[in-house]
């Protein structure tokens with residue numbers, strides 16, 4: 115398949131006002147294929163925004179180049195930018211203008227006019243489902259609605275490539291679901307390529323055909339999800355939520371020795387008070403914790419026991435482990451099977467969790 | 471080019487969506503211009519200025535002086551000689567003559583702006599090259615007194631003629647006495663210089679009691695004054711808007727559009743320039759309603775307006791890269807526009823400030839525009855008279871734009 119984006123050796127060194135420098139991106143190479151959803155996954159400050167700002171021509175790279183549809187963003191910026199639809203992390207709209215006025219202005223700036231412009235604006239308003247609010251000022255919109263207009267502006271000229279920079283940050287789960295569905299529609303109905311940045315493993319996992327993981331300005335892995343998870347082996351993680359029950363060493367030993375495929379079994383007690391004390395908004399918290407833990411928090415528990423078993427064929431080992439725990443009087447409240455995921459890849463490559 | 475207009479129109483649309491901006495555009499400058507205009511003795515009927523003339527000489531020479539006076543300032547109505555439609559000398563219909571005491575009373579009663587008395591024997595003294603005193607009466611003597619200025623301008627050629635006469639007489643005498651040509655030249659020069667130093671005709675000012683201040687239409691000062699100040703405020707407001715657009719990311723969106731940077735910057739500049747012209751238009755309309763005399767040369771006024779608006783727009787773009795936050799930009803805008811406006815004579819005429827202040831005022835573009843306006847509005851000047859100011863503003867625009875464009879931050 116042909117590449118819509120080819121970035122080579124992108125480096126960005128920011129100069130701070132005090133004279134010091136920050137190397138935010140350190141030689142990034144990216145290949146994004148036509149018609150795919152490509153995620154750039156990395157923790158806060160990893161250099162995601164900086165990377166796509168260089169690809170889109172917002173900031174000049176300190177060195178390196180990126181080509182969009184074969185056009186260099188440095189040497190033929192206008193041609194390259196024509197192929198690109200931009201959906202920035204920020205709500206980049208004129209708050210005093212209506213949704214329609216915003217769309218019309220940016221549409222004109224993309225070279226549209228007359229009946230074509232009108233048709234495109236109508237189509238986009240339909241797509242983002244804001245036809246009935248088109249003549250209201252953007253400043254009167256909810257966060258989710260603003261996000262949708264922000265997305266709409268990037269789609270007006272039917273670009274071949276759309277970039278979306280963390281479009282789900284700070285919005286409610288319902289609006290977020292809607293945006294994720296939009297990403298699929300862009301690929302499937304409009305045949306667009308999507309460059310999607312996120313710090314959420316789940317989003318990258320759900321959306322991407324291919325993923326690049328970025329950390330400290332460096333791409334540490336790039337490929338399909340299958341290719342990446344292979345790097346961490348084929349072991350699953352089984353999480354047993356046991357509530358207030360106490361699990362002793364002997365039982366863990368027995369699981370390790372008697373169940374086929376198990377390589378390790380550990381027991382930890384989570385302090386739920388500490389977890390909920392953080393200032394993180396509820397949506398972030400739900401991302402971070404397994405569903406069992408969330409259930410325990412909701413039930414008002416202060417601590418929760420967790421048995422983590424690493425096993426080659428996890429699903430096969432599951433009934434045996436449940437039996438063992440049951441016969442030892444440990445009541446299981448919920449079980450989760452985690453197949454190798456991007457989180458595990460990140461953990462293996464950096465020694466840190468993606469969340470930190 | 472299309473993109474430049476699209477950006478400019480959008481910026482203006484964003485600007486007028488903001489009620490605060492509309493207030494600054496249509497309400498505040500209008501109120502200020504009205505208040506200041508009345509404070510400076512505004513009045514809509516004052517398109518003509520009534521001046522009483524008592525010609526005790528009544529000769530060809532004195533008539534000639536009055537003709538010169540009318541040429542220098544056509545808005546002067548010399549009573550009882552002139553008759554103008556819709557404007558009366560307000561004299562007794564049965565006895566339309568004026569005595570010196572009549573004229574003085576009329577000055578005191580505010581019925582006339584000033585009185586000029588040409589002494590008997592004016593022509594004779596002129597021929598004999600004897601000193602002459604023309605008496606001038608008004609309620610208050612000031613540099614801004616347009617009648618006085620006109621009178622002084624009118625007597626200058628007469629003085630020049632007198633000097634020329636002196637020089638030729640001196641040369642003729644010298645010719646008889648000496649043969650050495652160099653002595654001849656220096657004699658001519660000495661005479662010219664000594665006579666130039668003491669004007670033959672002198673105007674003797676007299677203040678009459680009364681209350682009114684500067685003669686003429688106060689709006690001639692306040693309308694262009696508030697217009698220049700508000701154009702400055704509007705242009706400098708552009709610096710705040712640029713910072714806002716960076717914060718709300720619309721600027722970044724513009725940068726990633728498939729549009730050249732020249733178009734982008736051109737659009738931003740055009741927006742401010744057009745807003746400046748709108749500000750001027752609003753105040754010109756105020757001027758029309760308050761009876762501002764816009765002089766005889768609309769082209770000269772247009773040139774001043776265009777070059778001034780361009781100049782302050784350029785100035786704001788030269789300043790913009792220095793500012794980092796909106797708060798900083800707001801205070802700098804306020805400080806710069808108020809001080810440049812006060813310095814440049816937007817609030818009060820530069821003629822009334824001390825000499826050193828008038829020298830300092832030359833650093834303010836407002837002064838360049840106000841000097842230009844006063845040439846046209848007060849002295850009926852034309853394009854030639856304002857050329858120096860227009861050229862100064864255009865050159866400054868060029869310099870400011872070069873600085874602004876080279877330092878403009880797209881990131």
Ligand SMILES: Nc1ncnc2c1ncn2[C@@H]1O[C@H](COP(=O)(O)OP(=O)(O)OP(=O)(O)O)[C@@H](O)[C@H]1O
Nearest residue numbers: 128129136138157158159160161162163164165313
């Ligand atoms: N204009 C700038 N000047 C100096 N440093 C900057 C600038 N912009 C970004 N950085 C630094 O560069 C690094 C990468 O920032 P970037 O915004 O690209 O990260 P990100 O992956 O998009 O993070 P986030 O998930 O928080 O959006 C960070 O350390 C950031 O502090």
Ligand SMILES: [Mg+2]
Nearest residue numbers: 162163203279
């Ligand atoms: Mg970012």
